[in-house]
Amino acid sequence: MKQWMGWMLMLGLAACDPGGPNGKKEILFFEAKRYGPLAEGFSETLTLPRQTSLGGGGKSVTRRESFSFDFADTTLAVSTAPGLTVEKTWLDDVGHHITYRCEPAEKSQREVRVQVLGPEGKERYADAFDVQCGRPLALKVEVRNSEIGPQPQGPMRKFMLGADVMVLVTLQGRTDMSDASELIGGVVSLVDPEGLVRPRPVQAADPSRQLLLETARAGRSPRVSLAGLESVIPLEVVEDSSFQLQMKPSYSPATGQAPGLWTIRAEARHTDGSLVEGLSDCVLEIRPLSGAVITEERGGCYTHVKGDVGPGTACVRARGKSACGEYTR
Numbered sequence: 001m002k003q004w005m006g007w008m009l010m011l012g013l014a015a016c017d018p019g020g021p022n023g024k025k026e027i028l029f030f031e032a033k034r035y036g037p038l039a040e041g042f043s044e045t046l047t048l049p050r051q052t053s054l055g056g057g058g059k060s061v062t063r064r065e066s067f068s069f070d071f072a073d074t075t076l077a078v079s080t081a082p083g084l085t086v087e088k089t090w091l092d093d094v095g096h097h098i099t100y101r102c103e104p105a106e107k108s109q110r111e112v113r114v115q116v117l118g119p120e121g122k123e124r125y126a127d128a129f130d131v132q133c134g135r136p137l138a139l140k141v142e143v144r145n146s147e148i149g150p151q152p153q154g155p156m157r158k159f160m161l162g163a164d165v166m167v168l169v170t171l172q173g174r175t176d177m178s179d180a181s182e183l184i185g186g187v188v189s190l191v192d193p194e195g196l197v198r199p200r201p202v203q204a205a206d207p208s209r210q211l212l213l214e215t216a217r218a219g220r221s222p223r224v225s226l227a228g229l230e231s232v233i234p235l236e237v238v239e240d241s242s243f244q245l246q247m248k249p250s251y252s253p254a255t256g257q258a259p260g261l262w263t264i265r266a267e268a269r270h271t272d273g274s275l276v277e278g279l280s281d282c283v284l285e286i287r288p289l290s291g292a293v294i295t296e297e298r299g300g301c302y303t304h305v306k307g308d309v310g311p312g313t314a315c316v317r318a319r320g321k322s323a324c325g326e327y328t329r
Contacts, residue, residue: 020054021067023127028069028114030129034184037132037175039227040102042185043087046112046129048076049095069116071095074124077115083133084110102133102185108175134173134183139231141224142168145277147300152275157235159215160243160268160319163278164200167211167233169224183227184208191230192222196237215278240319243268243276247314247325262327265302266316279318288312 021029031047038044053066076089076096083105089098100112109130116125143157146164159165169188175181187208190199197213204210211224220236246267254260264284268276282301286294289312296303301316311328 020065021127023129024111025127027125028116028127029067030112030127036184037108037134037173037181038102039136039171039173039183039185040083040104040133041136041227043099043101044131044185046098046100046131047095048097048114048116050093069095069125071116073119074116077117079113081105081107081110081112083107084112084131100131102131104135105133108133108177132175134175134181136171136173136183136227136229137179138172139224139226139229140170140172141231141233142170143233143235144168146280152277154274155234156220158238158270158274158276159235160238160240160276160278161215161218163215163237163280165197165213165215165235165278166204167213167224169209169211169226169231171209171227171229186227188224188226190222191225194219194222196220196222197233197235238270238276240321243270245269245279245316245318245321245323247316247323247327249314249325249327251327259306262305263302264305264314264327266318266323267301282316282318285315285317286312287315 021027023030028048029052031049032044034044050071051066051068071091074091078086078089078098080086080100083103085101085103087099087101089096096116098112109132111128111130113128114126115123118124144151144166171183171186172180173183188211190211194217196215196217196219198216200212200214202212204212215237218237218239221232223230223232246269248265248267250263252261264286266279266282266284268279270276279301280299282298284296284298284303286305294305301318311326313324314327315322315324
């Protein structure tokens with residue numbers, strides 16, 4: 001993360017530095033849609049905007065400064081350091097654009113040099129900018145369930161059928177800074193010939209690095225592919241017959257004016273004792289020794305009950321299974 005922030009600060013200067021243009025000669029602005037070292041073999045686009053503004057909105061910024069560049073009737077001449085190939089350039093209402101491709105080279109920092117030329121080839125502006133490239137080495141794959149908050153840990157996570165799963169993929173590679181720098185470029189794809197999971201019909205926040213999936217068939221270790229590399233998704237899909245429900249009540253004592261609170265949570269446990277994730281659509285019943293029974297249908301299989309309701313028994317019904325457990329301080 002610290003490396004990624006470093007690259008972002010270097011490349012994102014145009015968006016956040018109130019000082020002026022971020023070209024090496026401080027004449028032009030260079031902007032990119034994504035920030036970070038680009039994986040070799042992939043392309044990215046730099047934009048030289050006709051207009052841009054800096055400052056304003058922050059407590060530490062007291063002025064807003066605008067910059068304009070005369071790109072009318074101009075062409076762009078581009079030269080690069082070894083390890084960069086210019087694929088195309090074009091001019092539109094936004095400004096000049098350069099699509100470049102990272103190729104294998106020794107150094108990860110590589111210079112792009114530009115000249116903005118008028119109708120007769122006369123130089124109107126000239127500047128340069130350093131981009132970063134990296135060599136893909138490995139994929140880091142993480143699995144998250146649909147719950148907010150801390151995630152269960154373990155080398156292989158178990159999920160029941162029909163569970164929602166998010167897969168996060170980080171492309172790691174070699175740069176001048178590290179052999180584990182986070183690289184941009186490419187789009188992750190699913191490799192799952194057995195059909196253990198299927199894509200959900202929703203858009204991920206970052207489709208290039210995230211997969212939103214639903215478990216569909218019992219089995220383990222589907223894979224992901226990116227930048228010519230493959231890696232296992234550390235999940236196993238299990239049948240309902242392999243787990244039982246358990247109640248997990250806990251009590252938080254009263255503090256100050258806040259009353260004590262019971263948290264009644266249901267869990268699915270595999271026959272080997274490990275957690276099976278994805279439990280949802282539960283019916284919870286709270287049966288205090290004194291007082292009325294409380295019944296709730298919950299998408300998430302937990303509820304909160306005031307501490308003065310109890311002790312008693314809590315029960316859950318879900319997926320054709322049921323379980324009960326006592327709760328007491």
